[in-house]
Amino acid sequence: MNVISRKHVAILALSFVFLSACKMTYDSLNLDYTIEESQANVNEGKRLTTVMCGVCHYDQKTGQMTGIHMVDVPPALGKIVSSNITQHKEKGIGNYTDAELAQVIRTGIAKDGKLIPFMQKPNLSDEDLRDIIAFLRSDDPTVQPSDVDPGSTELTGLGKMAIRMEKPTPWNHPISKPSASDTLAFGKYLIDNLACYDCHSKSFAKVDKINIEKSKGFMGGGNKLYNKLGEEVLSPNLTPHITGIKEWSEEDFKKAITKGFNKDNKVISYPMPLYPDLKDHEISAMFIYLKSIDPIKNDI
Amino acid sequence: MITKKNTYVILASFLFLSTQALDIYQSTTPVEKSKDEGKQVFERFACNSCHGNSGEMEGDFSTLKERFTAETLPEYINNPQAYDNKQMPVYDGMISDSEMEDLVAYLFLLGEELNRSDD
Known part of the structure; x- marks a missing residue:
């Protein structure tokens, strides 16, 4: 039957309300901000x-x-x-x-x-x-x-x-940088701002950009990415589980993110970027932080 | 005088040499062998995931011979960061000399093939 039922009307109305609520453009915040x-x-x-x-x-x-x-x-x-x-x-x-x-x-x-x-x-x-x-x-x-x-x-x-x-993230000001001596906070800050969590958590659609640890499958890998041949690549598990980096040393981690070879000397290729410009104490803090988060079993 | 024994020896030698000649004819030429091995190294180290299967993507292989020699290309591959390429893996210590030789020969070959396909 071609009759539009009440149910259909309700679904259409809800969809309209939902799509109207979702925007792609936003007003400027007109911030009072200049750098010193x-x-x-x-x-x-x-x-x-x-x-x-x-x-x-x-x-x-x-x-x-x-x-x-x-x-x-x-x-x-x-x-x-x-x-x-x-x-x-x-x-x-x-x-x-x-x-x-x-x-x-x-x-x-x-x-x-x-x-x-x-x-x-x-x-x-x-x-x-x-x-x-x-x-x-x-x-x-x-x-x-x-x-x-x-x-x-x-x-x-x-x-x-x-x-x-997606929604704009809030403008918070001021935000202080964690001290490098506060290793866990500093490591988390880097995992956050280098956007490691974005690719290495379960899905781009389920990440929490404000509180990254609330991202689904935080750092447990399995997010679908693509290499330049268009082939699917699953992001590796970087949690301290045996299926992740439990058995990795800090040197293994450093080699992976600065030279592009994993613990087993297998090449880590695109889309994983390399970070040769990170300093040793930054890499160390990231590694210590990753070793402190909840382990997730996910054999990629 | 040609004895029966000599005849057998000559026949056996002829057969042996014929099979050797056939083997040589049928075997892969050195260039092809190097190409196959270079291709294997290229794929095993996932070079194709950025450069493409024929070198048609990142890195402009068509000008490889203008920019590198067989001596300087291994230096680049071993430490691309020294050439301000921060996104290519550092192969120093990860690839043997013979693998590097096969790889470099294969990369130049891909460059030549790209140039031919452009003509």
Whole structure:
């Protein structure tokens, strides 16, 4: 029968209300924020930008932060392209104010109001945020104006729906950086802001960006990613379980994230980025933190 | 005088040499052998996961010979971070000399094939 029942009407109405509630653009927060350049450490900003932003924004071909096609994202969501974050006024972030940069990094709301949910860092400290912005404004060759257009993000229906389900993360201020002597807190801070939890937890759709430990299957691996051949790659389990890194030493961990070979000397390839710019005490804190979290049995 | 015994010896020698010649003819040429072994190394170290199965993706293999020699390419592969490539694994200590030799020969071959396909 072609009769539209009450049930159908109710479902349609609910769907309409649900989709209306989900937005893809948001108002600017109009933050009162400018960086104190005299306090900023541009060299540290470069290192932080390399390890936190460069993985997605640095293009080996141009040798600049001109953006790339993120082929590790599930194709069902569409084509995702990271932005050109050089100082170019039209193609890059040359027209962003400090407040707009801080807003997009912490909350995901871009200058034009679009939500960019892939890169939200709500817990990034004031100190690191300041250094990163100072670096993006610096005369470093990797961020000089470039009109390279990395292409456009083209989401599928599913991808659009997934974005609509995402929300801006809150703007918290001030946020202090944990002391390196507080090893567990410092290690967690790095696992959070290097976005390790994003790929190494159960699913991108089930991560908690504000309290990362509440992410489903936190650091237990099994998230579906893709290599550059389009082949599915499951993220490894990094919890202290026998199916994870229980038997790994700190040296094994360091070799894995700086040189790309695991405990068994098997190559770790794309989409896992390498972090040769991390300092030894940072790698150590990350490892100690990972050894402290709840073990999850998940043999990948 | 050709005795029966000599005849057998000559016949046996002829048969032996014929089979050897056939073996040589049918066996893989050194270039093909190196190509197969290089391909195995290329895939075992998951080079194809970034560079593509034919070297058509990351790294621009078509200009490999312009940028490297058989001596300098192993240096790059062993420590790409020294060349400001921070995303390629560091193969130093992970790959044997003979594997590296096969791999480098194979990489150059892929570059040549890419150039031929462009023509």
